[in-house]
Amino acid sequence: MKERFNRQVTNIQFSGIRSFSEEVSKVEGIISMTIGEPEFATEQIIKDAAIEALNRDFTHYPPSVGFLDLRRKIVEFEKEKHGLTYDVSEVVITNGATSGLAAVFMALLNPGDEVIIPEPMYVAYAPMIAYCQAKLVSFDTSSEDYQIDEAKLRACVSEHTKILVLTSPNNPTGCVYTQESIDAIARVAKEYGFFVLSDDVYNQLVYLDHLPTIHDHTELRDQIIIAQSLSKPYAMTGWRIGYLLGETSVIREIAKIHQYLVTGISSISQKAAIAALDTDPTRVREIYRRRKAFAMKRFQEMGLPCVEPQGAFYLFPNISEFKMDSLAFCRKAAYEYKVALVPGVYFGRSGDTNIRISFACKEEELKEGLNRLEKMIRDLRGN
Ligand SMILES: Cc1ncc(COP(=O)(O)O)c(C=O)c1O
Numbered sequence: 028m029k030e031r032f033n034r035q036v037t038n039i040q041f042s043g044i045r046s047f048s049e050e051v052s053k054v055e056g057i058i059s060m061t062i063g064e065p066e067f068a069t070e071q072i073i074k075d076a077a078i079e080a081l082n083r084d085f086t087h088y089p090p091s092v093g094f095l096d097l098r099r100k101i102v103e104f105e106k107e108k109h110g111l112t113y114d115v116s117e118v119v120i121t122n123g124a125t126s127g128l129a130a131v132f133m134a135l136l137n138p139g140d141e142v143i144i145p146e147p148m149y150v151a152y153a154p155m156i157a158y159c160q161a162k163l164v165s166f167d168t169s170s171e172d173y174q175i176d177e178a179k180l181r182a183c184v185s186e187h188t189k190i191l192v193l194t195s196p197n198n199p200t201g202c203v204y205t206q207e208s209i210d211a212i213a214r215v216a217k218e219y220g221f222f223v224l225s226d227d228v229y230n231q232l233v234y235l236d237h238l239p240t241i242h243d244h245t246e247l248r249d250q251i252i253i254a255q256s257l258s259k260p261y262a263m264t265g266w267r268i269g270y271l272l273g274e275t276s277v278i279r280e281i282a283k284i285h286q287y288l289v290t291g292i293s294s295i296s297q298k299a300a301i302a303a304l305d306t307d308p309t310r311v312r313e314i315y316r317r318r319k320a321f322a323m324k325r326f327q328e329m330g331l332p333c334v335e336p337q338g339a340f341y342l343f344p345n346i347s348e349f350k351m352d353s354l355a356f357c358r359k360a361a362y363e364y365k366v367a368l369v370p371g372v373y374f375g376r377s378g379d380t381n382i383r384i385s386f387a388c389k390e391e392e393l394k395e396g397l398n399r400l401e402k403m404i405r406d407l408r409g410n
Pocket of ligand 1: 197269
């Protein structure tokens with residue numbers, strides 16, 4: 028045997044966030060603000076739908092693209108909630124957004140293709156792209172308060188550009204693209220014809236009255252693929268359910284590889300998802316909105332610069348004043364001040380001047396965690 032493992036897999040590392048969180052969770056009395064999932068339980072009405080599915084023996088292989096009743100529900104939901112027009116044949120049910128993202132990259136990318144992603148970026152994209160032997164082309168958006176500078180974007184485009192990934196609201200910044208950013212992306216996408224993969228998993232957790240989206244550019248419909256998930260808005264991270272939307276000929280190719288990856292998605296989770304889409308995430312969104320306001324006020328008191336997030340449940344304050352890299356800062360925070368934060372470097376090299384804080388944790392933990400961070404900052408400043 029010449030090589031024991033696939034070279035691409037050997038080069039991939041386990042998620043830094045997971046390993047760092049696991050490492051520091053052993054610190055006694057630590058408060059964790061690393062977690063990217065709602066602390067809330069899934070609503071009873073959703074759990075009841077799952078129990079009913081079990082009792083009605085939905086325990087067999089489901090169709091590989093998902094149950095028709097769920098796909099119909101999604102079509103209705105997307106029309107009503109976001110004004111999108113998709114046919115049931117343009118929906119594939121996925122394992123959270125994650126298996127959908129993987130299938131998109133696998134179906135679209137050839138070795139040498141390029142994928143443009145604004146930095147900082149969600150951690151799962153880069154390893155998947157590397158696995159496909161494609162090239163990640165990222166550009167730093169921090170000096171634009173995480174918005175898109177059209178010239179910077181254009182500088183990334185080449186004849187090999189295949190996909191641009193857009194995540195708004197964003198993980199890790201919580202920032203939402205302005206209409207100007209969206210229009211800039213649309214102009215460039217139209218001109219060059221590459222796909223836009225819109226990772227919309229946080230689009231129901233938005234603190235603005237209006238979320239500008241690429242989907243309003245209907246001229247791009249055939250180029251856009253939407254990755255969606257029930258994990259975040261409905262506190263269903265463990266149910267592993269999400270979906271993809273895209274033009275028929277594109278989604279067909281994606282569905283082919285997705286079928287071989289997963290066979291199908293848990294029939295119980297699919298039936299629960301139908302009930303979930305009838306529930307309203309407004310209550311939790313309002314809780315997050317209050318927490319965000321609280322955390323921003325505390326950052327102001329600490330004198331810690333942070334671009335105000337307008338969605339998701341993350342804050343990405345800047346720590347460059349302390350002249351430490353983000354991992355060193357987070358290690359010190361964990362081991363000396365007992366507060367677990369995520370090093371910004373995990374979201375791209377330019378994120379090394381920042382830390383990610385999740386306010387999806389319990390309220391008391393958020394308060395106490397920020398108190399501990401304040402103490403650390405005071406000590407570092409020597410006052
Ligand atoms: C931007 C983004 N996309 C996708 C996912 C994947 O989530 P899931 O597979 O639970 O839908 C996450 C999870 O944190 C995320 O932050």
